[in-house]
Amino acid sequence: MQSFIFDYYGYNVSEIVDSHFDYKGYRFTLISTTETDANIAKLDEFVTNLRQNFADDVVYFVKNRYNQYISLNESTSILLLTYKLSPIHLDALLKMHQIYYNFNQSRLNLNEIISLWEQRIDYLENQCLVILNFDNPSHKDLYEYVMYAIGMAENALQYLTDLRIDFKDPFIATLTHRRIKKLDKWEIFNPFNLIFDHSSRDLAELYRNDIIDLNQLLDLTKQYQYQIKDYQYLLARVLFPVSVFDVLEDIYL
Template identity: 25%
Template sequence: MKEFLKMNYGIQVKNKVRYRQLEGFQDDEHLYFIIPSLNKETIHMEQAALGYFLAENSYDQIAYPLTSLNGEWFQMIENTPYIVTKVETPLDSKPSSHGTYLANFHQLSTTYQYEPQEISSYGQWKDLWISKLTAFEQKTQEEAAEYRNDYYRLVMDSLPYLVGVSENAIQYLQETESERRYHLHDQGTIAFRRYQNNVEQPIIWFHDLVYDHPTRDLAEFIRYQLLSDSKNGLNNSKQFIQDYQSIRPLSVFSWRLLYARLIFPIHIFDCLEDTFIHRDFEKQYKQLQSILDQQHDYELNLSKFFEMMEVDYQSLRIPVLHWL
């Protein structure tokens, strides 16, 4: 691969490195990773533009794609398209406050002047959720007829629950769209597909970037906390949200969006989607069963969400779902 980088990109690297499970190469100041890519070029170009913008604005941990000496994004290796990413050699340092660091990331990202077309979900959640629910209902029923196994029996048994919760989230979101108590911090921003603590990581991968409302990242971080630690997840999220709000206060509209996204069972859809791709039914059965077993605690935490975040939802006239 050293010769591959030299011949196709004019890059001379010195040695191999490992980051997590990825093999990379290093020169004096940068790391290079050769990673497979199955997304279409327009998606990569939009994500690359976001990555370049962040790198130009002092986010040195952005791994962004390079074009070859021939100006090509992709290189075929054994019939698989690959891209080469470049990032400055990571430093082992974390920001003092995760919440304020993400808020500053969002604050800068709102100055990005061009809303992408392929990777933007800004203002589109309701339509995307309806499409997702419809597509998954059809796909799971077709697959269950083809693959008669324990995994798909579990899927079909849980499908009415999945549909019911999704429809509640969509209805709540539809009502939220008429909310007029919003402000400048509700502008679109650079965000992440499924945020956990990406901005704290030594490397931020350009292909994780999307364009959306900032509450996407807040909701996905809280979801991750609740699923990782049902007892302490809300407490762990509270300081994070307070620190975030010290830089970017949330409007009533934002609180309602955040709540709607937490209700929508994205984590269950992600599990189902993984099975469509990997077909490891035994592994996915265990994962889906574990997620479903957690739902009672997850919903219990959502029922306490506004109280734990110290949001006076009653005086602010923020609706809550009483079945939680």
């Protein structure tokens, strides 16, 4: 891999750990991709916009010697991303929510989220549960785990369904994250982790992963001037056991 990095990017690297290497104060990360160079170029346009607002905090793409985003390593398409090694604070996330609020008139589509959650629940019910062998004690524990996840998800889904009925005005979206497992630059500014959604998606992630406590969560909702429908969507996000679904889908998909 060191020779690949030198041949394509010109970096003379002595050690690579978990697809990462550090060079002159920057962290570089190699990831595989199925995207085309054209799609990455389009995503990079948005990354450029991010860098105008957040400078060195942003994770950005590194082109290879041939001025391309994608490099081939043994028939695998590889991207190289980098960011400056320095701490990041919660203020950066709040700033992101503020800057990209209503960006390009983005709106939250509750119907799409409800449909996605229904599909994820159906998958656990129709794929995971049916293959369990109750003669196996570990499968019995897994059954209880799956049933817990389904029950929590159905409660969360009911909140979304009620929300769709009770409030006709669409939610204005902002730039959020698919997952936030820790507060660092890779998690917050990785372009593949970004998605337009309601700010409470991120607040729920922060709370579920013990990055903020309940008092901090409530303080943030006041700072964001949440209304009833915002709290209802936040509660649905907190209730939905996304980490459990992620683990089970990784096992059975």
